[in-house]
Amino acid sequence: MSDIDIEKQEKTAFSIHSTQSNIILSDEVVGPIGKWQAIKDSFKRVDLGELDSNLTEAERVAIATARAPLKRHLKSRHIQMIAIGGAIGTGLFVGSGSSLRTAGPAGVLIGYGISSTFILCMICALGEMAVEFPVSGGFTTYATRFVDDSFGFAANFNYALQWLVILPLEIVSASITVNYWGTPKKYRDGFVALFWLVIVTINMFGVKGYGEAEFWFSTVKVVCILGFIICGISLVCGARGSYIGGTYWHHPYGAFVGDNAGARFKGVMSVFTSAAFAFGGSEMVGLAAAETSNPRKSLPKAAKQVFWRITIFYMVSLTLVGLLVSHKDPRLIGSSSADAAASPFVIALVSHGIKGLPSVFNVVICIAVLSVGNSSVYACSRTLAAFSEQGYAPKWMNLEYVDRSGRPLVGIIITSTFGLLGFVAASDKEGEVFNWLYALFGLSSLFTWAGICFCHIRFRRALSAQGRSTDELSFVSPVGVKGSYYGIFIITCVLIAEFWVAAWPNGYKQMSGSETVQNFFETYLSFPVFVFSYFGRRIYKKNWQLFIPSIDVDIDTGRREIDIENLKAEIAEEKAELAAKPFYKRAYAFWCE
Incomplete structure (x- = not known):
């Protein structure tokens, strides 16, 4: 079935095609126009018409998100690389240094290993829903449809804020990374402007430009990781003259950080924050479903293979980092520090006398920053558009504005404008701002992933309540509903453990009261933000119904396969x-x- 046929079946009210310099609006040829006029016209808003005023709020939301005029230009190779690229960035290349310093090589593997298990459950649950409902906003929309209005508001707000913060965070990281080459601080603004301009320009080419750029960015990152793995194995086995093996796992270094079991446990728990930052973006396949040409074929493969590829890349590369770099190395500093360019990957290469490659690796880190920044503009702009389509934003903001090229233009402008915070890189307060931006992002990915698992549980319950089964689903999660329950359970345990670590960190007895409070909010700030948005919406709407009754959940609107x-x-x-x-x-x- 062609994309045009699919759009007609879903009753998309507006379509635009360009053929031989003619503009076709709703199948009517307006006439030949110049290229410049065509470019200007592409920024005009797509008019979908008003929805029936007799629709209920739930029906209005379902139809509004299902008919969003986004272009379906993403192919299978784009989808797979979008997910891989979103999850391989500064979180792995830089943030893992903080984890190694606070948890030790064994603690890092335990933390990332546990995280990868609920990532599998989450991404399979997401794949099941995204194949059936490739709608605007993806899983943030599912929260409104399958759970309730307040949960949907909190999920949308949390996810939009997460990516809104990531853009300046990544730009600041990029400007810090160039310090490796001794770049004077006075040139920081120039690098910030360059990174910002590249990211915004890519997103102005629409979803096809974003997908193509992400494909090549991710290809570079994957090749770099594979190259490091080959080089790392050679170094561990003694390629530079001396056998290293597990030296850094034994005395006087140790596999864990801490003198007792409690301190070691806290060290391992501290890994989950940086792991959440590192794995953040693996859920992008669900958001991109609405702009995928054939989600039934491409999403299941992406959902499964992306998990395995990410897990292998992370676990193998972090194992090698732990074998090549001591957690007591003074060059390892926190990922939320002004000197965050001290990548453990670079340290591993420098420490063992590898020349040239450290500079190459720092170039790749800059590319990774562009990739994640690129994803942040894409994700935040689409989430803001869905946020408005679901009735959560004031009409005057026009967040649902989608132009004729399928770009959520207002969302892109807002996200890009917020990215200008990256110019703080030239300020003396750079490290402090970096800390608080990182705190806002912090645990938000965990809430997103738990929300996806919860939406999957509610979706399956609605199927059962309405006398239907998984036989009608194009793709069924291989770990099923049990996997979603497991994901929520593990994430809840992690959040509880993180609260303990945030409130009573290692060495808290030597910290002042203000330092303890600051440490808590730098670690746990995203939790009160989520809770405030959830209960704030409930109070505002005066809606105390916990869930939409399963029998009333809409499990049909927005399906790509309608027969x-x-x-x-x-x-x-x-x-x-x-x-x-x-x-x-x-x-x-x-x-x-």
Whole structure:
């Protein structure tokens, strides 16, 4: 089925196509125009018309997000690299240094290993819903449809704020990274302006430009990680003359940080904040579903394979970092420090006499910053548009403005403007601002991932309550609802442990009262923000219903595949074909396709 047919089935009220310098609006040829006029016209708003005033609020939200005029230009290769690229950035390249310093090499692997398990559950749950409902806002919209209005508001606000903060955070990180080459501080503004301009320009080319840029950014990062893994294995095995092995795991260094079990446990728990920052972006496949040409084919493969690739990249590379760099190395400093350019990957190469590659790696870190900054503008602008489509923003803000090229223009402008905070890089308060931006982001990814798992549970419950089954789903999460319950359980445990670490950090007895309070909010600030937005919405709307009744949940509006019976027949045929294949092919299909 072509994209045009799909759009007609979903009753998209407006379509625009460019053919031989003619503009076709709703199938009517207006006439030949110049290229400059075509560019100007592309910024005009798509008029979808008013919705029926007799619709309920839930129906209005479902239809508004389903008919958003976003362009479906993302292909399977874009989707996979978007997810990989969003999760391989400064969190891995730089933030892992903080984790190694506070938890030790074994603590880092435990923290990231546990995080990867609930990432699997989350991304499979997200894939199941995104294949069925590739709507504007993705999982932030599911929170409104499957849970309730207040939860949807909190989820949307939290996710938009998360990416809004990341853009200046990444730009500041990039300006710090160039310190490696001895760049004078007076040139920081120039680098900030350059990074900001590149990121904004890419997003002005629409979703196709974003997807293509992200594909190549991510390719560079993946090649770099693979190169480091090969180099790291060689160094550990003695390529530079002496066998290293597990030296840094033993006396006098140790596999953990701390003199007792409590201190070591706190060290491991502190890893989860940087792990959340590092894995943040792996959920981007769900947000991009609305702009994917064929979500039924591309999203399941992306959801499964992205998890395995990210896990392998992280676990193998961090294992090698722990073998090559001591957690007591004085060059390792906190990821929320003004000297955050001290990447443990770079330290590993420098410490073992590898020349040239450290500079190459810092260039890749700059590319990673561009990649994550690119994703932040994309994600925040789409979330803001969905935020408005769901009735959460004042009409005068026009956040749902989508132009004829499928760009949520107002959202892009707001996100880009907020990115100008990156110019604080030239200020003496740079480190302090960096700390608080990082605190705002902090644990917000954990709330997002727990929310996705909860939406999946509510979606399955609605299916059951309405007498329907997973037989009608194009893709079923291989870990099922149990995986979503597991994800919520682990994330809740992490949040509780993080509260303990934030309130009573290692060495808190030597800290003043103000330092303890500051440490708590720098670690846990995103939690009160989420709680305030949730209960603030409840009080404002005077709505005390905890959940939408399962029987009333809308599980049809926005589906790309609208002929359920025909879909069931196709799924049954595909299952029969798979059942006839050898075991190893069935296993591969279950976990990777």
